[in-house]
Amino acid sequence: MKSKLLLIAMLLCSVLCVLALSGCRKSAAAVNVGAASGAYDTEPDWNDGAKLIPLGYQEAQGKRVFYQYCVWCHADATPAGPSNRSNLTPVPPLINDGEKLNGESDEFMQKMITLGGSALGKSAMMPPYGKTLSPAEIKAVISFARAIAQPAYQKPGQQYTTK
């Protein structure tokens, strides 16, 4: 009788083992972490106001900087109404002008904003912002420009995927 009890105890033990192991390797894909992704902010597509473009962290920071410093000359509508763009010769590109800006590298854009137009042989009407904005803020503005570019901007270089 004693040994029979032992047997039952051991059987129970094995069942427990199986149960304990069954908790392993839950499929991570089944868990919804959508809350973390999503957009920090959105910007309407300038060519189609009904379409909202989601912005990541850096792009949202860029939007803030853009609407404080750059919007006056690089957009046709500003928070205060009309734009200063038409007062300038040459007329500065719209920030979402993909045809003009997609071809320029991030490094070039960074230099242009940091050093101003005259340092790069372009219009002196573009002042340097290197002493006013931090490199990270300038980078953020560029990423915002890339995010809302029309036609859409494609990142250069290798596209990585996991095996």
Add this chain to the structure above:
Amino acid sequence: MSKHGIINWLHRTFFASPAHRFAIASVLLLITLAIAPTKDFFNEWRHFQRQYVSFLSSRQDGAALKRQFTGGIQQIWLPELNVVDRCTTCHLAITEKILQGAAGIPEPYRAHPPAGHNVKEWGCVVCHRGQGPATEVAEAHNATRAWEQPLLPVKFIQASCGSCHHGELPEAPQLARGRELLSRLNCQGCHKLNNLETASLGPDLSSVGYKVSRAWIYKWLKEPRTVLDKDGNTTVNGYESGDESRMPQYRLSEPELLSLSAFLSVQKARPIEPYKINPSVVAAWSKKPDLISQGEERFRELMCTTCHPVAVTRAGEAKLIGGNIAPEITKVGSKVNEDWLVSWLHNPQAYLAHAEMPRYGWTDEELYKVSQYVMSKLTDSDLLTPVPQLGAPSDEDIKNGKRIFLEKGCATCHSLQEILPQKDFGPDLTAMGAKNTSELDFGKSKAPHNLISYLQTKLKDPASVNPTARMPQYTWNQADLDAVTTALLSQTGKPATSALQQLVVPKKPASFQAIGAFATVYERYKCYACHRFNGYGGTLAPDLTFEGSLAQKKWIFDFLKNPQTVRPALILRMPQFNMTDKEASILADYLSLAVQNPAVDPESVDPRQFTPAMVVTGKALYQTKYQCQSCHTIGGSGGYVGPNLNNAGNWLTPAWIEGWLRNPQALQPDTIEPRRDFTEEEIRALTAYLMTLRVGITKPSAKSAANAHPIAQGAGR
């Protein structure tokens, strides 16, 4: 029987001898011991770490990262913040610069873009919330039964900034807007909240019976708007234009409306001081056919719309124009009594001691013209048509009205004789942003059960989660709803540790004590309603903290006497107060001496040393090398991002111009004028040139004011 047979068979085969029993027991023991390592081996985070290694192998620049990689649980421990953060166990490349901004990187290996706080120092959960010590995806990110604080959706991430940064934070505009709305709508009237500006209260109603009729009160309580759109039936949605009315809508029944309107209409605590316009003025003007049009012209010249929004129809679309710091007045002529209007315009503080409306220096003629214009043109004959015949208020109605006034919490915003302010009428919200879902009562609402959905459902329709809610109905656009949600989520209560408390960035106390004769004039014209001094005051008009260093005294005097000349490009302009010479010189004297920037030494620049050669050089620098005309206008051409410089020589002090050219942000931190690499010679030359720019003062007509360019943002900043 067969069951018995199996057991017997097992017993015979495995337990026949002690040796058998021992062997079986050993095997089972080994298996049991193996459970923990096996479980560990198949853990989610190991899976992600193995995948990370193969991901790195697929990259050309992955070799260096692969050498650095050490497996196992990674942890950022911040004992002073009470934070254990194991997120980097799976988010292995979160601080890798190489991967920042690279394309096509899958989660969880993306690097965090550069942020205000270094991820290595602060970890993830300080901003993103979630459960730091967890090592499983679901437990770390989602709400579970044991852990009810899931990740904060990044749309509301600025709430985390607000938990520690109690003052203004330019990087968090959504939080700032939310806090602004919380104080603008006087949420603190009912709720306890932290880190807000002092709330703005609704008007004192002690004498409201003299001001408006019972019918108007009825209409206002039912639908607190006065603006109708072009069809005359729906209201202009002020929420789209940011000019929302601050009075929310209460869900009042017909008897409640009757009683409350009766009670309020008999509030006549302080008789208005009747102001009698000189009868000869009335006699002379009342018969003039152009009385109203002249009144309108004067109304425009006074720039009432700088503070008061007015609805206009532009291109077939009704919208509000003008400032938003004072009540909307499109239909004020159908609201107030004429006697009240005249005495209010003459001396607002006599009716309402806390009124922020300046006391203009009216002539009887102006007062008559303008009040006649307001009473006859800013009207709507249909405004009170939906109101039933009310008649004289009965004693019963008045008694019930008082009870409803208290029940609805009206005294949280409005003061009334003999009724004490109702403090803590609503729940304490200082820890609302850290509430667990189980603490929230969703009632019969079908909203998803989480904190954010609760907040938004409650804000949108308080009755949906609680039919007996006392909270009134507000109208929000989505952006404002999200902003208020963010501000509420930032109310996370007291920091958990004293070390955390020390990290809190408190709000800078702002105070400005006006003294002496200056204080009298400053109070009369309520300079602080629009201008900011040393962090105190409104933001509608330029910050005057350093005005004494910036502007010449004579210019300040001339401007105060005739404020319409400075920036013709603005639609929101300083009103003309009809100041006396004495008042203007008191303000000019005080401002030029007392509100100075210590970094700007007026003695440091002597304009006499400017030579014509410097002026020529300066002009060339302005026009060719630096092309300042991209933002500033001189003569008829240039941009209008920065202020017009036509009169710079009369307006600005040379010391300010030089200081500004050296480093604009040192004098005004939020200015958008970029700091440049001028040499000292260039600075001197530019200053010499700007000081030659002078124009005579001419008074622009009301017409040009009406057609003025509305760009305001850049000017003067």
